[in-house]
Amino acid sequence: MAPDNRLTLAEARETRDRVIAALSEHFAHDVLDVDEFERRITLAHTSESPAEIDALLSDLPALPAAAPATAPATKITPALVPASQVRAEQTMLAIMGGVDRRGSWSMPRRLRLVTFMGGAHLDLREARFPPGPIDIEIFSVMGGTEIIVPPGLAVETHGSAIMGGFQEVNRAPIHPDADAPLLRVHGFVFMGGVDIRMRLPGESDRDAHRRQRRELREKRRDEKDQLRAERRERRALDRQR
Numbered sequence: 001m002a003p004d005n006r007l008t009l010a011e012a013r014e015t016r017d018r019v020i021a022a023l024s025e026h027f028a029h030d031v032l033d034v035d036e037f038e039r040r041i042t043l044a045h046t047s048e049s050p051a052e053i054d055a056l057l058s059d060l061p062a063l064p065a066a067a068p069a070t071a072p073a074t075k076i077t078p079a080l081v082p083a084s085q086v087r088a089e090q091t092m093l094a095i096m097g098g099v100d101r102r103g104s105w106s107m108p109r110r111l112r113l114v115t116f117m118g119g120a121h122l123d124l125r126e127a128r129f130p131p132g133p134i135d136i137e138i139f140s141v142m143g144g145t146e147i148i149v150p151p152g153l154a155v156e157t158h159g160s161a162i163m164g165g166f167q168e169v170n171r172a173p174i175h176p177d178a179d180a181p182l183l184r185v186h187g188f189v190f191m192g193g194v195d196i197r198m199r200l201p202g203e204s205d206r207d208a209h210r211r212q213r214r215e216l217r218e219k220r221r222d223e224k225d226q227l228r229a230e231r232r233e234r235r236a237l238d239r240q241r
Contacts, residue, residue, distance in 0.1 A: 009048075009175070009177045009179075010177075010179075011050050012047075012048050012050050012053065012173075012177075013177055013179070013180055015050040015053045015054060016045065017152065019044050019053050019056055019057060020041060020044050020152050022057055022060075023037060023040050023041060023056065024151050024200055025063060026060050027200065028200060031060060031061065031063075032060075038198060040056045041151050041171065041198065042170070044056055045154045045171040045172060045173060046170070046172065046173055046174065048173055048174060077152050078124075078127070078128075078129050078150065079126075079128040080129060080181065081106050081107075081128045081129065081130050083131065085106070086106070086109055086130040087106070087108040088109050089108055089112070090110070091112040091113075092112070092114070092120065093114050094113075094115040094116070094118035094143060095114075095116050095117070097118045098118055098121070099113070099115075099118075099119075099121070100120075100121045101123065102121070102122075102123035102148075103126055104127070105126075106127070106128045107124070107128065107129050107130065107134050109130055109134060110135045111134075111135070111136045111137070112139075113136060113137065113138045113139070113187075114138075114139050114140070115139075115141070115144070116142065116143055117142045117143060118143050119145070120144075120145045120146070121145075121146050121148075122136075122145070122146070122147045122148065124147065124148060124149050124150065124153065124183070125150045125199065125200075125202075126201070129153075129183075130181065131178065131179050131180065132178055132179075132181065132182065133176070133181075133182045133184055134182065134183050134184065135186070136183065136184070136185045137186060137187050138159065138186070138188070138194055139187055140164075140188070140189045140194070141191065142190070142191045142192055144192050144193045144195070145192075145193070145194045145195070146195045146196075146197065147185065147194070147196045147197070148198075148199055149196060149197070149198050150199070150200070150201055151198055151200065153183055154171055154173060154176070154180065154183065155169050155171045155172065155182075155185070156169065156170050156171065156172040156182070156183075156185075157170075157185040157186065157194075157196060159185070159186050159189065159194060160189070161190075161192075161194075162189070162190045163190065164189040164190060164191055164192045165189070165193040165194070166187070166189050166193070167195050169185075169196050172184075
């Protein structure tokens, strides 16, 4: 790769890490809802222009200076494993049972995940990754897989499902940085599903559930307020007639 291209990728990576950390802070302080947060994170990952990435913060308010530092800003960039220490392949089986992997662990270059009448839960928020592409190959029959990823991890998925679902995610740059990890999830599902969720480091399942319930209540309240405003406007027009 030419030196100029390397400099551009390095600048974009530094800007991306900084902006993702700032977006995570705003999300943690409820400035952004889940949908808008994921939209901006996706744009941050897929854009290669530092200016475009920086612009994702332009319309956000400044957070209070006295606000305590939150966990997301301290760990946004995925931890890397030296290439010499990376395991080439690993296989996980969930046959009429379950696989649950979380905490600090090292991802292999290629992970095969087979579930049959069972389920798998992979929490990658504290995992260590090798630089470059990392593949998770899923084969699932009457089983399900949930993968939790941090905002700073680029992700792309492509899979097939029969009587089930395979969530499609495209959060990867057009020209991937060889020094940054890229998670690629693909495979086949029959009567099962693959679900990929993005959560902040340190956010528990209960915290995420509470946040989703709160956002749903706020959304319903906004819809009711909009409906009342439309009714008032219609009544005002009717009186004018």
